[in-house]
Amino acid sequence: MSVLLETSLGDLVIDLEVETCPKTCENFLKLCKVYYYNLNAFFNVQKDFLAQTGDPTASGRGGESIWSYIHSKSQPSSSSSVPRFFSAEITPKLKHSTKGTVSMAVAPFAEGSGCASQFFVTLVDNADYLDGHQAVFGHVVEGLDTLDKINDIFVDKEFRPLKDVRIRHVVILDDPFPDPPGLSQILEDPSFAPPTRPPDAGTGLVVIGEDEDPLTSSIPEEEEERQRRAAAAQSSALTLEMVGDLPFANVRPPENVLFVCKLNPVTRDEDLELIFSRFGVIMSCQVIRDKKTGDSLQYAFIEFDKREDAEQAYFKMQNVLVDDRRIWVDFSQSVAKTNQLWSNDIKRGPGLGSRGRGGGFGGREDLVQTRKYRDEDGGSGGGYGMVFDIPSSGRDKDRGSRKRSRSGDQGGREKKRSASPRRDDRYRDDRRERDYDRRRDDDRRRR
Incomplete structure (x- = not known):
């Protein structure tokens, strides 16, 4: 009973x-x-x-x-x-x-x-x-x-x-x-209920109610809601830091970078740079494109030299017509550019697992596959860590032209011999990575 x-x-x-x-x-x-x-x-x-x-x-x-x-x-x-x-x-x-x-x-x-x-x-x-x-x-x-x-x-x-x-x-x-x-x-009888008095029983002792918090009972409702949202955001940031999506929990997006979307697919980097350059010096302007097809994903990141210039561009360029499309401008919420441990530009080395320096994805090798797009071609190191191509720097172009000039007057067999020792390090790293992945897959199948 x-x-x-x-x-x-x-x-x-x-x-x-x-x-x-x-x-x-x-x-x-x-x-x-x-x-x-x-x-x-x-x-x-x-x-x-x-x-x-x-x-x-x-x-x-x-x-x-x-x-x-x-x-x-x-x-x-x-x-x-x-x-x-x-x-x-x-x-x-x-x-x-x-x-x-x-x-x-x-x-x-x-x-x-x-x-x-x-x-x-x-x-x-x-x-x-x-x-x-x-x-x-x-x-x-x-x-x-x-x-x-x-x-x-x-x-x-x-x-x-x-x-x-x-x-x-x-x-x-x-x-x-x-x-x-x-x-x-x-x-x-509806009146049978016994009398119930507060637990102080007339002693004058002030008792805190069961649904009251003495630390927040005097805080206005708006401030309490703000504190609740801040605590939830901090908890989410710590979770993202643990899984490797953020470099650290207190990271903040840059205040001088604008996110522009709803672009016309024909809009180019130089077009946006020309339009937004009237507000100030632009450090970089990138239209994000698909890795395989090269088609524009219809959004871009524009980095200004000064925060004031970015703010002015934000207020002036909202809903402006560009290439027959009304664009949408907002401040960037991405922190991928500051996340060097998560960046796609880190090279791998032997004996260091699937990532050259460890850290980042919490040891989960399945998440490393998302970084292979840019690693296969070698990132330039100045992008936003997205799945898109970044044009090679002028130094890489000059290096390639010097290779071609040195081997241009030799025969086919001589070209192979002279080009092989000068091959860029990233190609050796990619080959080493593929060998590592193949051995890992063979081990898994044998198990």
């Missing part, structure tokens, strides 16, 4: 000792049935000892048995009375030996000793000094983590929690006892 207590810190499932303590279990189950414990606060929490609740007034002096409660509700004007307490069922074989032991609090005086509605849950093992004094009637079988949260809350000098912790709802999973007389009439 068990009951589910839904608290503001989590759920507790309590198994009851109905055979050993039938009267105590019946009292507890019927109080749950009339929602007596709903919104009751934990008014006494002693760390590594116990957490007490069951008093609607949260004063430690309230509460009554189910029979007294039924009589007070069904016959409020009757001169006869039903005792508030009932005799405690203290059984020697039921001890406070484990964490999560549930016991009825025994009142030693005032209207006779006995139990009413208040109960507590132990927060530590081997609380044997309670044996023989308090009436054990159940054990927590699910929700020990909830007990840990209750145990860690801050309390005042009288062990009252500074933050409101309550029983929100009670669900009876199994009830073997018949309803006592008058219980059904109370359930049909």
